[in-house]
Amino acid sequence: MSTQVTHLEALEAESVFIMREVAAEFERPVLLFSGGKDSIVMLHLAEKAFAPARVPFPVMHVDTGHNFSEVIEYRDRRVAQAGVRLVVASVQESIDSGRAVEETGPRASRNRLQTVTLLDAIESNRFDAVFGGGRRDEEKARAKERVYSFRDEFGQWDPKSQRPELWQLYNGRHKKGEHIRVFPLSNWTEMDVWMYIARENIEVPSIYYAHRRPVFKRDGMWLAVTSFVSAQAGEVVEEREVRFRTVGDATCTGAVESSARTVEQIIEEVAASRLTERGATRADDRISEAGMEDRKKEGYF
Amino acid sequence: MELLRFATAGSVDDGKSTLIGRLLLDAKQIFEDQLEAVERTSRDRGFDYVNLALLTDGLRAEREQGITIDVAYRYFSTPKRKFIIADTPGHVQYTRNMVTGASTADLALILVDARKGLLEQSRRHAVIASLLRVGHLVVCINKMDLVDYDEAVFDRIKKDFTDFAAKLEFADLTFIPISALNGDNVTSHSAQMPWYKGPTLLWHLENLYVGSDRNLIDPRFPVQYVVRPMSNEHHDYRGFAGQVAGGIFRPGDEVLVLPAGFTTKVAGIDFGGRALTEAFPPLSVTIRLADEIDISRGDMICRPHNAPTVSQDIEAMVCWFGERPMATKSTYTIKHTSRTARAMVKDLRYRLDVNTLSRDESARQLGMNDMGRVQLRTTVPLFFDEYRRNRTTGSFILVDEATNNTVGAGMIIGEATA
Structure with missing residues (x-):
């Protein structure tokens, strides 16, 4: 025991x-x-x-x-x-x-x-x-x-x-x-959170896993092209393999380039990441210190 | 992977923020965007070096004033353990923050500046850690680089501290000579101090045995919530949800329910739709009983021959946080395990000077950040143990009924006798 x-x-x-x-x-x-x-x-x-x-x-x-x-x-x-x-x-x-x-x-x-x-x-x-x-x-x-x-x-x-x-x-x-x-x-x-999702076998929305979609770079982040967000002059839309580390408002949530298609691969990716979750993906947190x-x-x- | 919670305390400028920054940096828990922000801010403010303390100053007022206001929680992990640090500031609201941080800590880490030796503040940290029953104490003698890594300096501070700590209670006391700035003995051994044969700080944090700190002897289960599904599938289900506060519970165990005084058996232990064979601290579970007994939140499940003290008269050490002083005859709301009642202060036995451990028996009240021994009378009986035996069933908070603020924290000594 x-x-x-x-x-x-x-x-x-x-x-x-x-x-x-x-x-x-x-x-x-x-x-x-x-x-x-x-x-x-x-x-x-x-x-x-x-x-x-x-x-x-x-x-x-x-x-x-x-x-x-x-x-x-x-x-x-x-x-x-x-x-x-x-x-x-x-x-x-x-x-x-x-x-x-x-x-x-x-x-x-x-x-x-x-x-x-x-x-x-x-x-x-x-x-x-x-x-x-x-x-x-x-x-x-x-x-x-x-x-x-x-x-x-x-x-x-x-x-x-x-x-x-x-x-x-x-x-x-x-x-x-x-x-x-x-x-x-x-x-x-x-x-x-990810280790627990793995342990409990919890389903999460598909956009947390790597997938191909049209994105463009703004302020050093990949933003998804949606009906609410479109590229401005000088911003080039391209298709990339990305996933989302956070899921929020589509206008200010960035994607990260990733090939992680399983929870285990996401855990490996999080362990190796050199950027914080919000620093990598949230335009709103960059407003000021x-x-x-x-x-x-x-x-x- | 195990969880270890520790509280850090230090005086102003003793390098606590630098040490935490160093631990996080070496454990690779500081990210590039955080480090870049700190480097940029350090440059903008005209500092010569990257100020790691900026990593831990969270609020605007703190950055503006260059101080830390509140307890901050930090996280890092190594392959062996996940660590939660309660980082308590050294000056403003000192006692309040240290007591808060220490209340959930398995270990306290105290920093001493090698050049200054044992200060009043270091003694106060040790006393608070001891009163809060943080069993393990690590004293990091920092800034060894500024005393030429001199073993004699380390030995002298170690002796001073050991002499002082003889009056206190710790399961173990460890001294480590470090330089947080240079990283000596933090995560790797220092080439500058070959005379030091002990562990590095990180090795100690990773390997210290804390499993015996939980009380696995006295079964205590404060009922938090009654689970009644009221569904066709679970028509007759009636479970008592709570977190095990002591001992081990198993199906078939004979148990005593307080305050009713009935004896019954554990019919089953459930969690998340699964049946468990046993439950122990700190697991949150749901217990089903063999007999239908009227039980509600605030009741206690224990064993017939191992029950907590049941009393309305309580003797306790109280740490006061309120702006208005605590005086005798005042009444407060008391929260103890899952029980809420009212408590009147019957007597202030003495005020404790946390620097000298001397007792002022003439004290009439406790002011903000004071500690003292009090006698309380509660409106209903509480089911408690000595704090030294069980931190969960031995602790309570006092709430001011006019402002709703938490104004006091108490550690039970026992039943009060007039």
Whole structure:
């Protein structure tokens, strides 16, 4: 008999503990589900946490409208399989109703507008706890965020007055109108996520694996040609074998050249990678040294 | 691959950020885009060398003021282990951050500047690590390059620290002479210090045995959530979800349920749709029982002949974080395992000076970052063990009911007797 615990077992146990804690202490939790690998792992953990019962909260997708069709197809199929309710919070509707103003120009992105849509959806659905797939290894500002991240009535994060978080005693107390963002994958790295996907044999959208598609280079990143993104003068479209390391808004998520067609090959590739996940693939994080911190303070994920 | 969590603590300018940067760099956990950003920023600010500390300063205010505000978590792994570092800053809110970082750590790493020797801050780090029952302590005597790699300097600091630590409790205490800047004895042995025969820091972190730190003796299962599928397929399923806080549970085990006081048997242990043959810390599982007993969140499953203390009167060491001081007769919300209740401070026995370990019995209150021994009375009984025996069933937090802030962290000493 062995009581040894692997790092994946320890991370899984911790995340499951966090999800059960939220289900027990909050009235209206919701899990953010985009069809990206981190949210896929979160939903998988939620299913394990409450089995054989169904996941006791709905999932929500903040939809910029700039999606990869493979991801939306995956999202709908996966949600139906889990038997959970899907709330779609639409950035397009926020724009149409005048709540958000679309950026203009060839490089316009709806990434920042998501904050308005997210906060409106939290308010109208009266969600009091929102599970996000954020990991502390992703970005410098995230490294300092708590597992339970308190947000005031404006959805803002105040990094200087975070509640101390000791042992596994999470303080979820809040007043009406305030809410808590909960990050069950805080202690996972990109590598842990892929190793877990391999261990649990979890399906992910096909665009995570290498495939050929028309792309062009912008700011040192490969962007996919879609109905929302087209090459500007001087940008040359060519077909390449690529895969996506992150899956987000199509206008600001870059692809990486890759021949990894299996989870095992992706793990090898991640191990050898010399660029961070966000540095390689997220135009939005390159805005400034404090880009993520500023967006988080406004209420971003 | 195993997981090791460690907390780092250091004084200002003792090279902690450089050491962490060095560990991450040598473990190939620093990526080109991160390194380029740091090189660019170092150049822009007019530094002569690449400031590895910039890798770990996350927030704008920190970069502007050149300080670290909050506990930051960092990750790296080697083929042997995955490491989580709780990086705690050395000045602002010192005690709060160190206590937070140490609460989940298996090991504490303390840096001492070889030129300065044992400072008050190093002593305070060691005391906090000891109070929080971080069993393993590593003292890195840094900047050996600035004292000509002199063995006598190392020996003197080692002796000072050992003398001081005799009053504290650690399972093991290891001293390593290093230069974080040059990488001596961090991941590879130093050619400059042939007199040092011990392990490098990374070897020590990779090989230290921490398996016995978990309590596998006293079965404790705080019920977190009741799983009732209410589906046709699992019509009668009723499972108690939680994370094992101590001991080993197996199907067939006779168990005692608190506070009801009923005895029954474990009918099965499930997780994620699979049946398990046993469960131990830190696994999260769902336990089914042979008899139908009314059990809810906050209850405790243990063994008939090995149960925690059940009491409303608690004696504990408390570390205070609140802006408003803790005073006797104040009431707070207490969270202990999966139980939430209210607690009144009945008595402040003494305030502990974490630098000298002296006790001030005349103290009337605990201010921010103070530690002291208190007596609490709770509205309902808690099921607890001594913190030294079980960090999960022996710890609690106090929450201010007006602001909802976490204002105190407690480590239980035992049942209070008037």
